[in-house]
Each structure stands twice: as C-alpha cells, then as structure tokens.
Amino acid sequence: MNMRKIRVGITGYGTIGRRVADAVARQPDMELVGIAKVRPDYKARLIAERGYPLYGADEESLAALRAAGLPARGVVADLVAGCDVVVDTLPPKQASRLLPIYQASEARVIFQGGEPAGIAEVSFNAQSNYEAAVGRRTVRVVSCNTTGLCRALGTIDRAFGVEKARVVLARKATDPDDPDTGPVDAVVLDPAPAQLPSHHGRSVATVLPHLKVISMAAKVPTTHAHFHSLLITVKDRNVTAGAVVRAFEEATRVVLLDSREGFRSTAQVFDYARELGRSRSDLYELAVWRDSVTVVDDEVYFFMAVHQEAIVIPENVDAIRAVTGTMDRDESIRLTNRTLGILK
Amino acid sequence: MNMRKIRVGITGYGTIGRRVADAVARQPDMELVGIAKVRPDYKARLIAERGYPLYGADEESLAALRAAGLPARGVVADLVAGCDVVVDTLPPKQASRLLPIYQASEARVIFQGGEPAGIAEVSFNAQSNYEAAVGRRTVRVVSCNTTGLCRALGTIDRAFGVEKARVVLARKATDPDDPDTGPVDAVVLDPAPAQLPSHHGRSVATVLPHLKVISMAAKVPTTHAHFHSLLITVKDRNVTAGAVVRAFEEATRVVLLDSREGFRSTAQVFDYARELGRSRSDLYELAVWRDSVTVVDDEVYFFMAVHQEAIVIPENVDAIRAVTGTMDRDESIRLTNRTLGILK
C-alpha cells in the first residue's frame, strides 16, 4: 500500500453517492475529502453530522446550504481540485453537466452505469476486467443489473462456456426512499415504447464483449431488488446443477440462498441483508437461489436478485484503486470485501 | 343448432364462476339453470338480483342463504340433476369434493385449470384441440396462463414451427377483489420453494403435447394481468417480425397492442378493456405487444399480457358445446366471440 491515502471526492449524494461515501470512509487507503450536494435537505444535514466535508453543487447550492446553517466549504470545482479521484454519482445522464469541471482538473473520474458507455475509457466490473481500468483517467462502473449479470455470467462462462445467455429482468420500480415513482399496480415495459432485446445484454458486452446475451425487461411495483430469470445455453455439455452451484460458491460477491430455508422471495433477501448487520441493510453480493439452479439438456436455469442500491458499491471502491494503480485486483477485492463485511 | 337449449349449471361463483354465468346467459343455445353458492354475501345477493336460480353448496349453505332472505332452491345435487353440463369453478384443487355428486348424475362436467389434469378426460383449449373434447363426459379448461400460451405458441407453431419455447411469467399476485393476498413489495418465486422449470410448460403439453416449452415463474404485486416474456426458437429460419405479427393478426382471440400508441404497461391494457365496454371490463383476448415482436437469428421475442379473470371464459363456453357435440369448432368459436363482443 502506498503511503499517501487516495483523496476521493463524491458528486451527488443520493442512493449511490451516500453508499460510496461511507464505503470510502472505511477504506484504510482512502480519504474522503468531500461531497457535493444540491439541496439543504436531511441528507445534507447527515453529511455534516457525520463530519464529512460538504460542498455545494454550484454557487446557488452553496448559498442555500449555508443559509440552512450547514458548513459548506465551496463548490464542485473546489472539491475536485483537492481530489485524486472523483466519484460522480449524479442522476442518469446528468454527469455531462460536470464534465468541463472534471476535465479542467487532474482528477481521475469514476462514472456510474446511468451514463452512456462512451463517457469513459473503460466500462468496469472488478471480477471481469479490473486490469483494463488500471491507470485510466475515466472509468464507468456498470449499472446494478449489468454488475449482477457480469458476476453471474462471468462465473458460468469461466466454468462452462456460455454459448448464449437469455435473461428476463423484473426490475424494481424505484428505490425505497422515492415516494413519487410508480407503478402502483402494473407491469411496465422497460423501456417503453418497447425495445427488444433490451440494452442489458449489450451492457454486459461493454465488459465481457465475447458474451452473447439476449435480454428482456419490465418494471414491477417493488423497491428492494431486481429479480432476474436466467436461461443459459452452455458449451460444456457435461454441466450439472451441482457444478453450477459449486462455481457460484467459489465466486466472490455471490451469495447462495435456498428457498427451502425460507428465501421464498426478494422480501426475505432484504430481510437477510438486515440480519447481516450491514450498513443500511445493504446486500453487496449477488443473491442466487441455490435450489433454483437447474440443468435441462445444455441449458442452465436459475433465479437471482440484485440489490440495486448496494451491488455496485464494492465495484466503485475497486475502481478507485484501479485507476490509481495502487493495488492489484485480488488485493483490492479482498480489502474491499473485508472492510464492507462481504464474506467472500 | 339443436332445438333444445343446453342446460348449464355452475358450482362456485368467484372470479371464474360469475363470468361463466353471464357468458352462458348470453348464449342463444344455452340456458343457465342455476348457480351453487356457499355464503350469503353480496355476490349471492347479485345472483338473486339478476334472476339467476340460486342453490346452496350444501344444507348448511342453503340454510344460511335462506336465513339471509335469498331465494335458494336446493343444494348442489338438486342443481346438477337438472343440468346437461355443469361448470365447476371451485377454488383450485377443491373440485374433488363435489366429484361424487357429479359422478352420481348424468351431467357432463367442465373443470377449471386449478384442478389436476387427471381429473378430466381431456385438457382443453378451443383453438388447439376442440375436437378432442367432443362428446366427452369430463373436460378441463386449462388455466389462464396455459390458455394464453396455447394461443400464442399454437399460432407460432402452426406458422413457423416451434423448436423450443422459453417463457418467463411475471404472475399477478391475486385477483382485484381479493384484499388478503400479497405480496406488497416483493417478487415471489412461484412455486416456492423453487421448482424449475415451472409447471406451465408441462401444462401447455397437456393440450399441445408435441411442443417443447420451458417456463419460469414469479409473482409480482399486481392484480390486473399476467405478463409473459417469450423467447421462442422456431424451425422456419426465414421467420420475420412482420410475419409473426401477421400470424397473430389472423389468429382468433388475440389482440395486438402497440406501445407507441400508449400501451406501455398492463395498466393501459386494463384501461383498454374498460374502454371496449365489455362486461366487467374484461379482456377475453390474449394481448400481444405488436411492436415488441422481434426476431434475432432463429429466435422470436415478444411480450404478452393475459387477463387472468377473462381469458378462459370463451373457452368454457366452447367447452360446453364441445362436450354436448352440438356445434363444430369454428361455428362455436364464432358464436362465442360474437356474443361476448370478441372482434376476431
């Protein structure tokens, strides 16, 4: 480990920003130098209460934060100036608004999956292509669904060879802290108007370009996880359900849950995350239903759940190390896992 | 058409029973001779208000109905004695309780999809195997999901040959009049504990035995429709999306909806059914998203919605005619469609 800590700033403090902030604060090799916030809401107050340095998104935000009695230190440009790495966690397709500021600085930038792939040099998933991100100026951590798919399909591909993967996503409608977005009682094409195959298959290819993945997606009225149904044709005709389970058991950041033990739904997956005592009851691991794993002929079937709020958090931590070139993949994954309480 | 009307009785007056009752009452060749009901609730009162003859499920029910001032005429055995055909619409796996009564009578019996296939001589879908039911003593109209799949896969198979069909079902959690069953905010394995492939593929095979169908299912918090994602490998390598759409356009009891015209979710499908002015805002047709139909290589993809409450109603009407042998398939389908307001 190098002597000086990596100085990390975060723009945006919503679902992802808050989690990256706390994860960074737990890393022995990182220093959280500040967070940029738009409004003086309760989240801004919590930044201050936690002792994290607070910045305004712009002059107007800065004034509003200060007017609310919050100790804001400057604006985004001031924050970025003091960073080795900035983690951009703005809402989807908004990062471009801060690009000039990022580009005027020396900081390396980590973007999130809501941005177009073209925004960064590399689309990133720690297990799949950590090395490709080493030393880069810009990296994009792929979305929650894509991260889950990279973990699952990467594991299957390494063990059995993926001939063709098909995935149907029942997407959470929104995050649990959002009371505005629906639906209340409907399944919604995603995207709407219809587009088949959906972008998720192509998103996996930004990380694992050789994989053939067909995806279909719809939104359902839930808040706690995406739910994926996988149907994968593999190359290894000797594949068995037991061998698939073993491959997942050996994979990092994958947890196997058994519906016979009570994991009958995403409700119990969320309950399990609460029991684990994690920060915010987050489940960083991809959850695969162990007893759903089934093989018929040369096809592998299973269900899995992606805790959308949490799954990309360890990836962001690893991405920070990758761009700074301070640690190799396995060392970073191990350290991230240990600090976040991820078992394997 | 034969001179005497087919005398039809119905046991159970829940989601399906009520609809079959009204559908039978609209048929020129049928007479609704009565409905058996357990409790003197508002549904029982509506039977009386509509002038349908009311019977008790047993002596206790008969007494309760009468105590509530409802004009109940007798018990199930009395009802069955006056029927050519009884349509059993008891809750799933309950029909066996009335089997002795049915067997002691001359009546032919139509069962619903919640019963095991073995309860009847034939599992039935009008378009797929009407002829197999002609003259039978017992027939089982397959479930809502299976009916939808028979319509969709039968159409694709006849036009292009189905090599292998894969379907992922996002099942409605419950019917709109049920305030007890959840989930509220979860996706639930169906069945739970997990069973992959789910029974739906095998259910299709009870009607279309040569089809290879793999299915996976989960329940989502909605009430208005099942939502299916289809991924079908076809034999005809020259298949195109346009040709698939045309095949559906020619199929009976299938409606094509375009998400660009506003059909972005099952919410608008339900809205459409209300606009059509149908009894109870029911959509008897399978709804296929026209602009979701996509072909990549030899695989056909599309989304479809199954209005669980309504889709089996025309099938029940046809099944009544099939068992009595009073009409051939095309004649029955045409008459059913016309009386229920189904366009094609």
Next chain:
Amino acid sequence: MNMRKIRVGITGYGTIGRRVADAVARQPDMELVGIAKVRPDYKARLIAERGYPLYGADEESLAALRAAGLPARGVVADLVAGCDVVVDTLPPKQASRLLPIYQASEARVIFQGGEPAGIAEVSFNAQSNYEAAVGRRTVRVVSCNTTGLCRALGTIDRAFGVEKARVVLARKATDPDDPDTGPVDAVVLDPAPAQLPSHHGRSVATVLPHLKVISMAAKVPTTHAHFHSLLITVKDRNVTAGAVVRAFEEATRVVLLDSREGFRSTAQVFDYARELGRSRSDLYELAVWRDSVTVVDDEVYFFMAVHQEAIVIPENVDAIRAVTGTMDRDESIRLTNRTLGILK
C-alpha cells in the same frame, strides 16, 4: 325538455373527459359535437371508432392526428364555436391555457375540480347548490373528494346539523391507467411539504360555505378509490346510527355497503362496480360502509369510498343542464341517474 339538444364539446380525453363524453352521448337532451385531443394514441383511435367527432388541441395536434390516419376535423377553437357548452377536462391547473379560446366564444364552460375555485362563477355539486349554477357562464364541478364530502356532509347536515366535521383522507395514489406515478410502498403527506388542515375542508366550503370541516390527507399505494374516515360532531344530540343510515338511504347517489356482506375493502367496492355492469366498471355513487356508521355521544363516525374516476360524472351532466337552464335540479338528477344506471 326544450326542442333543440344542448350541443356539448369536450376538451381533454383522459380519466374524466372520456367518461363525460360517454355520459353526454347517453343524454336524450344533449348532442356530443366533438372532443379535442392532443396525441394520436389509442384513446384518440377509440374516439374515432366510436364515431365521436375528433378535434386537435392545436394545429400541431391536428397534424399529428391526421398523420396517424385519424379523421380530425379542426382545432379547439373550431370545436368550441359549435358548442352551447364546453366541458373542460384538462389536467389540473391547465385550463387557463384555453381560457382565451373559451372567452372568445359564446359557449358556457364547465371546469373540473383541479382548477382553482376562482376560475368559475360557481363551484358546483348537484345536490348541494344546483340552483346557484343556473344560467351561469362558467361553473366548476368540484373534485372527486369534495363531491363525496358534499354528498356525505350535506346529508348529515340536513338531517342532524353539522357542528364540526373532521375527515382523514387516504387518497388513491393515481388512476389505474397510469403506470408512472407512485408511491410503491409508502404513505405520502398530501400535500408535501405538510399543510394542515388540508384544502379539502375549504373546498367543501366553496359549495357549502356554512360547514366547518377540518381535513387531513395522505396518499397511499392504491388506484381504485379514495378512502375517507369521518368524525362528525352533530348538533342533534339525539342522533343514532340507525337514523344516520336512514338519511343515507334517502340521499341520491349514495350507496350503502355492508362489510358483513363481504365489503371488507375498496377491492370489493371496485368489484361491486364491475358487477353492476356499468360503463368502465364505474361507481358513480358515494359508497358508505353501512355497518361502520357509529355514534358515540354527539359524534358520528363512518368510513366511505370515493371512486375518483366516476363520482363527478353525473355532476358534470347536471352542470351542463344547470348552465343552460333547461331543467330544474330534481328533473336533471333523475334523468342523469336513469341514463347512467344510478339506482337512486
């Protein structure tokens, strides 16, 4: 009845516009001269299929409708020119955009409850103040919640004198055809930020100014009805639950439902509306839970449900007659009730 039919045009064809259109089309003394629509979606197509004359919201809409092959006849100004009465059903707070067009015409205009009270000369509820609207140029039919409260509180007030009414509203989150608005799993202050008492009490006062009504509101994840809890201090100390029920039995457009008969929730209220065979499964009546009516000391308590999509429809029909002065209150209410299938 006068010889010439009242020529009615409708701007907006969403939840309310579609229902007013069909209701107008059923009135023997009215002629539906056209509907103005923005987009060529499935609702526009249904206008054409129903044979209702179609107009564009503006030139752009007109072009879009025609480009989609729909037989649009002109723009809003053309429609308004041919009307005795225009029913504006634009989204909340949007009607002002069409005010110049309305004002340049001779037509009388009916606005909906989403507009500010100041937009019209009179805020209207047929049972409460029909006469105040007679001959007016502009009238505003109050919102669904206010209509329900006017029916309930007006009835109680006439029978027992309302000293002070308190109402807590659990508002539906959105209409059933809207898959975008939430919440999914939350109760939301309405309005948010908080405002107590909520506007509903004051809205009742626009129709029944002498009533003292305190209201509190929150949104819940449902689509089929608003649910109100009433706590009313009455002047008549001899009030009994039986007398309250009788007052409701005599009131028009109020239906009494008994939870012991199965009406345990708004789910069964919706189910009941479907059973009644009404257009779109609408319940025009206020639904009061008969067996919830309770009196303790001088306070009356009960639950009621307001089918938000439907309750204002008969009011709009009556408002049309009121402004044209073609019928008196009781005659209009009777005719509206009969044509819409309202029992009393």
Next chain:
Amino acid sequence: MNMRKIRVGITGYGTIGRRVADAVARQPDMELVGIAKVRPDYKARLIAERGYPLYGADEESLAALRAAGLPARGVVADLVAGCDVVVDTLPPKQASRLLPIYQASEARVIFQGGEPAGIAEVSFNAQSNYEAAVGRRTVRVVSCNTTGLCRALGTIDRAFGVEKARVVLARKATDPDDPDTGPVDAVVLDPAPAQLPSHHGRSVATVLPHLKVISMAAKVPTTHAHFHSLLITVKDRNVTAGAVVRAFEEATRVVLLDSREGFRSTAQVFDYARELGRSRSDLYELAVWRDSVTVVDDEVYFFMAVHQEAIVIPENVDAIRAVTGTMDRDESIRLTNRTLGILK
C-alpha cells in the same frame, strides 16, 4: 446495578423476537440465555451463527433443528428453567399455548401486544407506567400502535391536558419480510367486518386509563410503518403549535422530522432509519412530522409514523428491568437508549 446479570430467554424469533434478542445481548446487565425456534430456516441458522443458544419449540422442532445440523440444546421448558425473565414473542394470540410451561417455572414473563390485555397483570409503556410493572410476575408490552399513541398522547396530556383524542390509523399491511399478506391495491377496513371505534383507543386506556381516545383504522399496501393522523382536543386553550413541538422535543423516544427537509412520506422515514446506522435500519423512536403540527382553536393536529418492527424494542428491554426491580424508570430508559443508539 446488581452483580448478577438478568438471565433472559426468548420464545419466538420473528419480527419482534429477533430484535429483542439483539437488544438484550447489548445490555450490560442482561444475559441472553437462549431462543426457542420452531423451524430450521435461515433465521435459525443465524441464531447459531451469532452464537446465541438455540432451543426447539417442542420435541419435534428440536429434532428438526438438529436434523438440519443446528446445535439446539433442548426445548422451551429447558430454556425457561434457566431464565429470570422470558420474553414471549409468539404470533398474536398464541402465547396461551406456552402458558403452562411459563406457569410451571419461576420466570417472570413479558408478553407482547398481540396478546389480550388479560394475559398479564400490567399493560406496559416505559414512559407512562414503568412503576406499575415493578416486581410483577407478568407484564404485557403494548402493541406498536399503542406504544406510539402512548408516547404521543402521554406527551400532549402532560403538557396541555387531553380532553378528547381522535386518531385515524393507516396501518402497514404487513412486515417487510412477509411476501404472503396483502392487499396489493386496496384499503382494507381493520378490523373487517367493521368495528368503530377500533380497539386502539381502548388499548391506550390499558396504560393511560384516564385518556379518552377514539380511533379508526384501515390497512394500506405498505410495509415500513404505520401512519397516524391525530386530531386532539386539549384542555389548555393557550396551546400553540410551537409549544406542542417543544413538548415533543423534550420527550424521550420521539424524533421530529420536517417535511420541508425532505421527509415527505414514510419512505424517507425508513431511509432516515437506514442512515442512522441502526441495527436492521430500525427506528425505535416515534416519528412526528414537526411542520405538520398545527393548532386550530383548541385542537391539535399532526401526522406521525410508527416503525412497527422497532418501536416496542426499547419497551421490552425496560420491561425486563421493571419486573426484576433492578433499576428505576429513568435509569433504565437512559441505559436502554444509550445501548440502542437512541439519542434522547
């Protein structure tokens, strides 16, 4: 503090049992001697992983737990034999099944609010009547809703005198880990059939007998909190909103949240609990919307949220101390608050 730790056992390990277990384990003056469990599900496995001693509900459960490889030590009777205090957390109205075992032992027993008041000598809320429980053999911690109401109404009563309180409850449908219970899209009378006033007012009176409380309740499709609308007539005619807020600020286990700071719904209340870093993201405090507090004439209005899973946990801890007589009220509340992270 006395020398020997209080030996505490817990029967039931669902929503409440798990939380009481962890809370007890955090108390310096208590020892968790074991937990009785029915089934070898993931919760049982977590007991073992946490190192808590595990017992079977009965011989059958014991065998099942052991068959699953879990280190179960005995049955309920064995557990109870080693306890000073047993906390019964069985499902509502089930505790009576274990009464013979409890009565055959020396242990004092804490029951939960789902049991009838008559099961225990005292119904308990720490702030309201700690002293009444001191030295008792049996105590019942009142339900989540009643606990919330005792905190709120007790505070208002002590500060201003409650003349009459009216409360309307929008109850969560079920706990977040339950995927079976609905409704999906309805508001459900609670109880159904209707019963007005609901039992909640009477439940408050088991703790604060002099308070006059009228309550009405319905269930809504949410999982994260009960939502209460309060309308309270107070004796002190000089009451102001500011004074009410100050009274809440001084009360223990009440947190004030401002909707202008982003707390627009129960979704953000839950989010806040996650941010606080509490075990399981629990909010032990009653949450009162600060800016909803409004006074009109002699009535006080406000909204509040009750985190059903968490609010009774500190009360159980205090109840354990009360029955053993080892600490006085203020000392116990302070210690409980400190160990659970409750700020005031």
